[in-house]
Each structure stands twice: as structure tokens, then as C-alpha cells.
Amino acid sequence: MSENNEIEVMQSVYDKNDEIAAKINTSLTEKGIFAINVMGAPGAGKTSTLIKIIERLKDITPYVIEGDIEADIDTKTLQALGVKTIQINTNGACHLDSPLIGEAVETLNIENGVLFIENIGNLVCPAEFQIGEHVKMLISTVTEGSDKPYKYPLAFEKANSIIINKCDLLPYVDFDEEYFMKGVRALNKTAPVFKISSKTGEGVEEVVSWIKQNVK
């Protein structure tokens, strides 16, 4: 028997992050902001998809928080299009967390609209952290292959909507949609799945309708 005196803790180690995330979520809701945590691998077309969505939002004001390890290339692109965008560089960290978002939201000074938070290009860690968002939108692509739900299950499980991007390349790649969807549905019964091309804009209108339904 141990001579140690055991003290029950039963406390989640995520607690601090989640506490801040909940506050951000409430504050955004009060400001009339609907926040979307945009997740996807590097090169999945997160920024180009956002541009196509923003072009079609029309009467809804878009805001973007751009998460990147180092660069501000995407922020400059969005700002050049007149979108109110703020850059967060994590300097090595693989995901955004709620303290980072809290600071950015204050700096942005936003109200009434949709806030897209483009997470770090990574299919693992971004799915694990609440950052004050209302929904998570996952962008997967036909070029990444149809095994992604099986290899990165948490991202697919946590997503509120799933986009299959680069569908214009379907004739050139071996993407088994049936296998992909089987994996998606095993993990997530309800998230709508949209097939789009962020290059041509095909299918993007349906994503916009989904966003508008959520904003109300």
C-alpha cells in the first residue's frame, strides 16, 4: 500500500483553453458574429475556397482570421480583395488555440457578419481544440485521396460540414468517392458534404446556402 495521501482531481487538462473558448463564443454571438473554424491539410485550398465563398456572401460582412506558422501571404491576398483580415503566426505551433483567437478578435473589432478562422494546415491538432467557433468546416480534396477519413478520423468526426475540394480534377485522380463517404458516415452521420472546385467555383453556392442557413 502506498503511504501517499491521494487527492482526487478529475480535472480536464483542456480546461483553460475551453473556458476561454466558451467566453469568445458568447462574446461573438452577442456581437452578431457567426464563427467558422476552417480546417484542412496544407494545400487543400482553404484560402481559395474562402475567397469563392466570400464573393458569394453578398449582404453578409465577412471577416477572416488567418492562422499560419510563419507567412502572411494569404492575409495579403484577402486584404487586397478588401476583406477585413488579421494574421496570426504561431511560430511553429501546429494549431490555433483560444487565447490566440481571443486577442485577435479584440484587435479586429468586428460585429454582424461571418468570421472565418482559417486554422493551421494540419488534419490532426486543429480538430482537438475549441477556439470559440460556432461550427467547424473541414476541407478535404480529391487529390489527397479517399482514405483520409480512415487516417484522420477526429477531423471528420468533429466537422459540422465537409467540403470535397478540387472536384474539377476528378478525371485525373483515383478518388474512390464511395470509400471516402463510407468512412465519413462511419464517423459522422449528419455533416453535409459538398463537392466543389475552388478553382472554377462549381458547387460553392451550396456551401454559401449552408452558411446562410446557420447565420439566420
Add this chain to the structure above:
Amino acid sequence: MHEYPITKRIIEISEKFAKENHAQEVKQINLVVGEYSGYVASSIELYFEIIAEDSICKNASLHIERVKPKLKCDSCGKLFERKPFSFECPYCRGEGRPTEIGQEFYIKSIEV
């Protein structure tokens, strides 16, 4: 990569509970880490020694209970461990869906 800040948080929480209970030293931290939580238990162990050095946890041993993720079968309701590239239930060949089992990440208790 993200095990470093989270290990720091584990030590902070343990210190808080120890101080509230008027303990001078933490001897053991009992942590529960699901394999599906995204945290690598061995990385936490590695960082722990470095970060705990300046705290009342410096002599503490870290006991990690690792939890294997389980799916629940939609057809027969049984819990099972998933085979790679499959969600198939080994009992009835139905399809399993994710559960909270394997996503745990919490401090169960500390020993002082």
C-alpha cells in the same frame, strides 16, 4: 509539439490542488490519456521532467493510464477496438461509430 504547454498545465493544476490541501510536495500524478486524445503519453513524460524541475512536482512520478479508443456498433451495440482502415464490428460485422472512450485527457488524482 503541443505536449509542452499541456504538460505545463498538468503541473499547474497539480500544484493548485496540492496547495489547496496544504501539501508541500507532489509525489505522484495520476493522469488518464486516451490514445485518441491527440496527445502522446511518452512526449508528456519527456517534457514532464524538464518542466517540473522548478516546482513542487519535481520529485513526482507521472503515472499515465492509457485508454484504447473504442467504437460502438450501430447494430449490436457492443464496444470494440477498431482495426486499421475499418469501422467494422468484429461481433456482427455491423458498423461502429466513435465514442468518448479514447478521447480522455484528465488528471484523475495526485498523491502527496
